[in-house]
Amino acid sequence: MSTDDKRIREFAYQIWESEGQPEGQEARHWEMARKLAEAEALAPKKPPKAAGSKAAGKTASAKTAGDKGVDSKTPAAAKAKPAAKAKPGVTPKVVPPGEKAAEKKPRAPRKPSAI
Numbered sequence: 001m002s003t004d005d006k007r008i009r010e011f012a013y014q015i016w017e018s019e020g021q022p023e024g025q026e027a028r029h030w031e032m033a034r035k036l037a038e039a040e041a042l043a044p045k046k047p048p049k050a051a052g053s054k055a056a057g058k059t060a061s062a063k064t065a066g067d068k069g070v071d072s073k074t075p076a077a078a079k080a081k082p083a084a085k086a087k088p089g090v091t092p093k094v095v096p097p098g099e100k101a102a103e104k105k106p107r108a109p110r111k112p113s114a115i
Contacts, residue, residue, distance in 0.1 A: 007040070008033045035097060 001009075011033030012026075019025070 004037060004041070007037045011036045039097065 008030065012029045015029045015032055016022070016025070019029075
């Protein structure tokens with residue numbers, strides 16, 4: 001089995017899981033996975049970011065007038081809002097190309113609790 005076939009198999013499995021593990025959809029899942037793998041192979045590769053990037057390594061001497069209000073003792077990376085973490089055990093849904101992701105319905109506002 002080639003690397004491409006392994007990647008297609010991984011995509012097909014993710015699609016199958018995201019759809020609730022239906023029976024009889026193997027051919028459709030495999031075709032969707034094949035298209036995803038092709039798109040992934042054609043996508044340009046992004047070079048990894050260097051650990052000592054300019055944004056994280058700013059010092060007080062390198063600041064400009066537009067950087068007022070930033071504490072020079074704390075690196076900029078430490079002040080950045082951390083990225084949202086995925087919940088353990090939750091698999092992200094795979095949306096095939098050309099299909100829209102299902103929109104979430106807005107929640108009803110909470111009622112204020114009695115104090």
